[in-house]
Amino acid sequence: MAETMSVVLNVNGAGRSVSVEPRKTLADAIREDLGLTGTHLGCEHGVCGACTVLMDGEVVRSCLMLAVQAGGAEITTIEGIGAGDDLHPMQRAFSEYHGLQCGFCTPGMILAGIDVVSRNPDPSPQEIREEMGGNICRCTGYQKIVESVQAAAAIMSTEGGSA
Amino acid sequence: MKPAVFDYSAPESIAETVDLLAEHGSGAKVLAGGQSLVPMLNFRLARPAHLIDVNGVDELSYISANGALRIGSMTRLTALGESGDVARAHPIIPAAVAQIGHRAIRNRGTIGGSLAHNDPAAELPAVLMALDAEVTARSADGERVVGMQELIEDRLFETTLGDTELLTEIRIPAAAAGSSFGFREFARRHGDFALAGVAAVITTDGSTITQAALAAFGGTHATRLPTAEAALVGAETGDAAFAAAGAGAAADFPSTSDVHGTADYRSHLINVLTVRALQDAAGNSGGGNG
CATH class of the missing domain: 3.10.20.30 (Beta-grasp domain)
Incomplete structure (x- = not known):
């Protein structure tokens, strides 16, 4: 060694x-x-x-x-983002809007989503697709992921919640 | 563990780095942002005996806009793309940087790393070629300045720099007054490596094109497009000149076939993208394009 x-x-x-x-x-x-x-x-x-x-x-x-x-x-x-009952708005949105199926890509998606919203508090679906193009999901077809990030952005703009 | 075993050094100065390069020579590899080298290490396509990590060499990371634009080789692509000084001097650079990989890649990837790695599908070698940039190479023996075309020649995944040289700075001359740019690439998905792309910078005196600098990527190596440039200089801006330039660009382009597209298809793309880049440049003139 x-x-x-x-x-x-x-x-x-x-x-x-x-x-x-x-x-x-x-x-x-x-x-x-x-x-x-x-x-x-x-x-x-x-x-x-x-x-x-x-x-x-x-x-x-x-x-x-x-x-x-x-x-x-x-x-x-x-x-470090959230666990158990103390979930980050991005995690809650992924849960609520079915932004995952098998969950393998989800940790990366959550962190990338938080990064997108931190730089652009109100991203359009197109902006989310471009910004998160570096994260691959083989289950969802992405539609629900885009919806989750948009929903999280709305929650974060009222509640706050950076990483 | 995926990479093969290597010895690791993390120098904190250029002087220390070039001494290490002098000591280890061809057995050493410089680790910049790592967005190309680390995948190659993970695949064991690269198995350097010694890795020299220059991420701690702070003096390689800067953007200076006094006169010619000078950019330290370890400047991250995110910083390059978001720099007001860079955008004012050469707005084609942020336009191109936005097409490189994804945010996470740009947060680590560096301008010097992109040039030294010299992926033939990379944006920056071609863009900097169109801008007549030069790079500074330092070794324990001294320093020399190399033009972009001399750096790349017809190489791919290597440059004309020697084993003991470190790429330290990129210098880009000021844009001509009244110049404008177009940048076009075609990729299957946003952030993917482009199948082909064109960087075009033209200067007009109102209607006649006085200067044209075009470069392409996605072939066997980044290259200037001299036939396209010759078709433009002295011509009136417009469809006829742009069509001639497109055909010239396709003739100049060192096309290549792979699983993503045939050589004929890539040459066709270069023709079309050249015309579109020139249309963009014509539409971009004035408006602070340097």
Whole structure:
């Protein structure tokens, strides 16, 4: 086994030191070293968007970063967005408007949706489709996802709710 | 773990980076935004012995608009696309950046990384070629300035830069007064790599075209379109000149076939996209297009 490096990952507000090989992607470190398996891995080459996380508030593909590159950054995964009864408006909207079926793409969709609405509080269906074109869903046909993001935008404009 | 084992360095200065490149040479690969290199590592299409991560080299990230536009190679595509200085100097750049990948890709991807990776379907090599940009390459032995055409030649997925050189800066001369642009590409889905695309910058004295710089991407390599340019310079703006330029562009274009489209289809696209880009440019004239 190759040499490992120590890096402090600040994920969802908590800093944890992990010892990883430099070749380990951030996505694998989040899942395997931190045990946060809400971040999903689909294609592992930057096409599907399932591994989307927020880094310092901006969406990034965690499969296209090395864990050792993430030291010093604030990472937010789906677990930091909301869980149980305390759901983010984006999560509530996806639930209410059937924005998911199997759920595999959903963590990435939720984070991408929050990013879209944070930059454009009232996005049109066309804008949502263009902005979220980097997140692939194989179940829904996207119609319900677009409706969910629009509904979430409406909730967030009254309730607030950034990531 | 998907990538093969590599040694990893994270230098914090250009000087440190070029020393590492001098030490490791062809065994090393520079990691910029990683939006192309990390997929290649994940597929093990790239197996560098040593990875030199320049994300911590802060002096490579800047946009300066004093005179010629100077852009540090590690400037992220989101910053490039949202820069007021860039939009004022060369509005074709944000128009092209909006077509690159998706937000998450642009948040990490860099201008220098796109040029050094030199994907033949990438927007920026062609756009910067049409803008007569130059890049600065630094090595432990010094620094040199390379024009975009000299950088790309007919290469794909590599450039004429040497193994020990680091692309540090992109310099773009000021646009001619009265110039305007058109940028068109065709992709199956928004954010996908384009099958073909055209960047056009023209200058007129009212009705006659005095300068034309066109470049295409999506073939075997990014290229200027000299036959199209020759068909435009001295001609009146309008359908006849644009049609001649379209035909010339298709003749100049180094087309290629793959699963996404045949060479004939791509050449046809270049013809049509050239005409549309020129129509856009004609409609764009004035109005702060530099």
